[in-house]
Structures are given as structure tokens and as C-alpha cells.
Amino acid sequence: MSIRTVGMITGYQSVTQSDWLWQQTPNPFGIWGNIQMLAKEPQPDFLLMYQFDFKRRVSAKQSWLSRFQNKQVETVNVEPDLRGVPKGRVIYLMREPPLEEVVKSNQKNYKAAQNYCGYISGPDDFAPVPDYMPAIWYHSNSFRDLNEMPPPVKVSSCSWITSGINRTANHRKRLDFLQNLRSNEIDFDLYGRNLPATSNSSGELKNKWYGMAPYYYNLAIENYADNDWYVSEKLWDSLLAWCLPIYYGGPAADRLLPEGSFLRLPSLDEKGIAYIQEVTSTPDAWYAAKPAIAEARQIILHKLNLLNWLSEFVEKFD
Structure with missing residues (x-):
């Protein structure tokens, strides 16, 4: 069985580590079954856009909610971030809930994702594929x-x-x-x-x-x-x-x-x-x-x- 690499980009400013999700597998270097999670891989086979915001807020240090509510935005050129991954292998997962204060921004992100992603999902009824967010956890135990x-x-x-x-x-x-x-x-x-x-x-x-x-x-x-x-x-x-x-x-x-x-x-x-x-x-x-x-x-x-x-x-x- 060949191992396929999965890269990742996200709107969470604090998620910058190369070993993202590695604690969620018993195997070394982020391997689970047929995949290897390599967030920074320059040429991955698949790409996960994880709570990605298609509008970059002026202040990169703001929380996700503050960035959504900040009207001073600039359009992000996402093509370099896609790292050559074909559209059908780019996954967009919204993680945050559809709070009233951010619903419009979530809807815009779903719409923008349709230009780049073959699969688009989130925990809300207006997502292209409404579904629960697969589990991550925050214990440091192996x-x-x-x-x-x-x-x-x-x-x-x-x-x-x-x-x-x-x-x-x-x-x-x-x-x-x-x-x-x-x-x-x-x-x-x-x-x-x-x-x-x-x-x-x-x-x-x-x-x-x-x-x-x-x-x-x-x-x-x-x-x-x-x-x-x-x-x-x-x-x-x-x-x-x-x-x-x-x-x-x-x-x-x-x-x-x-x-x-x-x-x-x-x-x-x-x-x-x-x-x-x-x-x-x-x-x-x-x-x-x-x-x-x-x-x-x-x-x-x-x-x-x-x-x-x-x-x-x-x-x-x-």
C-alpha cells in the first residue's frame, strides 16, 4: 500500500507546527493507514484547508473571530498555497460553529472554496456537505x-x-x-x-x-x-x-x-x-x-x- 501525503493550511495563526496531528496516531511521523500527515509538505498528494479564511485580515495576531469581524481585508491569492494539488484532492473543512456573528463570513468562505476544492464541509446546514467536524483533541499524551x-x-x-x-x-x-x-x-x-x-x-x-x-x-x-x-x-x-x-x-x-x-x-x-x-x-x-x-x-x-x-x-x- 502506497502512502499518500496530506498537506495542510489553516486560518489559525497559532497552528504552525510541522508535526500537526502527529499525536493522534501510534505510528511515527504522522502515518495513519494509507496517509502521512505532513502539514508543511511542499508537494503533497492531498491538501487540507482547515478553517481557512479566503480573506486575510490586516492584523494577523487577532483571534479567528476578530479577524472575521474586521472589515479591513485583502484578498488572498491562494494558488501558491495549493502547492500544485489538483482541485479534486483539496479538502475544505470548516471547524468553527455558525455563530450569528460570523455566519456571513462562513458563507463567503464556502463560496470561495468552490473555486479550489473538490470537497467542502462544515458543521452547519448551509455548508455544501453538512457534517460533523472529525475529532481532534488537546491532550499531550501519546x-x-x-x-x-x-x-x-x-x-x-x-x-x-x-x-x-x-x-x-x-x-x-x-x-x-x-x-x-x-x-x-x-x-x-x-x-x-x-x-x-x-x-x-x-x-x-x-x-x-x-x-x-x-x-x-x-x-x-x-x-x-x-x-x-x-x-x-x-x-x-x-x-x-x-x-x-x-x-x-x-x-x-x-x-x-x-x-x-x-x-x-x-x-x-x-x-x-x-x-x-x-x-x-x-x-x-x-x-x-x-x-x-x-x-x-x-x-x-x-x-x-x-x-x-x-x-x-x-x-x-x-
Whole structure:
């Protein structure tokens, strides 16, 4: 079996490493099945445009959302970035949710992608191919460790890793829920960057593993829950750390993961607060969910894995 190389370009300014996704395979140098993920490969066989913005914002240091909202733009000449890959082998994957503030920009990117890409998908109904975003995760553990490890020792009840981003209505709703949890003295450990001083945060973590693995439960709260497609690493990270996620998000997770592998947070209000308080009062739900969590972890690692998705895509050309 010949190995096909997959290059990558992205609109994420911080994603510049040559070993992107290499932690998501047990094999060296980004090999998974019939592909090798080589983000910087000058002449790849296939090219992944990952959350790529066809309009370059003036400030390259802005967040993805700020760049979308910045009206001072210049058109990007993407031809050099395509590295000679034929249109049919260029893949466009939108990763961010269709928040109201960026929907128009997302639609423009989908339209522009039709000039260069043979496959265009995103987690929203107006994408050419509406679909969930294949899984990536943000633990630094090796694939083999995640795949083979038993549950780590659990010593604390519940954690939440989030950020103080407040640029959209959905982000502000999540921060309001955080403040309500604190006001009601719900017991959980909070980690993340740029959180309000009143949130009683333990600060930012370099490795999310340390803020999840010792806990029975983890709050996995999406910043978008209004369609059938969007689900993010918040759920994958939680399950890979052997947590039982208390999940707030859309129904995509129900289609992708086994029943009982996560709990549904009913709402971001008093009802949700009462639910968290009741569930986290004992570890009973975690013990009951262990078999489903184990099954979900294998699905994430081997099936939902973005490398596996790319391998299956490339196989169609063989």
C-alpha cells in the first residue's frame, strides 16, 4: 500500500507546527493507514484547508473571530498555497460553529472554496456537505497511552476548563452561567485563561489532562448548541481523560457516541445548576458509565479521529 501525503493550511495563526496531528496516531511521523500527515509538505498528494479564511485580515495576531469581524481585508491569492494539488484532492473543512456573528463570513468562505476544492464541509446546514467536524483533541499524551490506559485515579468531583472569551452572545451566556454556578456555591474546580476575577479560577493549564484526569465529572459546555452538526473537542477531551462529561451541546453527540457515555445538561439556568449539583454529589453516575466511556474513547481514537477521516477520504482515490 502506497502512502499518500496530506498537506495542510489553516486560518489559525497559532497552528504552525510541522508535526500537526502527529499525536493522534501510534505510528511515527504522522502515518495513519494509507496517509502521512505532513502539514508543511511542499508537494503533497492531498491538501487540507482547515478553517481557512479566503480573506486575510490586516492584523494577523487577532483571534479567528476578530479577524472575521474586521472589515479591513485583502484578498488572498491562494494558488501558491495549493502547492500544485489538483482541485479534486483539496479538502475544505470548516471547524468553527455558525455563530450569528460570523455566519456571513462562513458563507463567503464556502463560496470561495468552490473555486479550489473538490470537497467542502462544515458543521452547519448551509455548508455544501453538512457534517460533523472529525475529532481532534488537546491532550499531550501519546496515542498509545490514551488507547491502552485504564482509568486514572479519580480524587475530585468535577472540573470545568473554559475561557473568558465574551465577544459573542453565546460566549456571554456561558460566562453568565459560570457566575451563576459560583453564586450558588456549586463545588467544581475551574481552569482557563482570561477568566473574570470573580470566577475563582485556578488559572490556565498547559496540559488539559491535569484539569480532567483526576476528576469524575467534567463540564463540557459548547458555545453553540443550535444545529444537528456541531460538536467539538470539549467532549472528546473530557472522555479521553476518562471523565463522565456533563455536556451542553447539540444532538450530533448522540449520533456519534454510545448511549450513556455522557450526561445531558438540560439548560444553562437554575435547572442546569440543580442538575450539576445532584449528579456531582456522588461518583455513582461515573461508575455506572465506565463501560460506555471506555467504548466512546475507542470510537473517538479510531473512528472519529481526523486522521482516520482523511485516510478514508484518500482511499476513495485508490
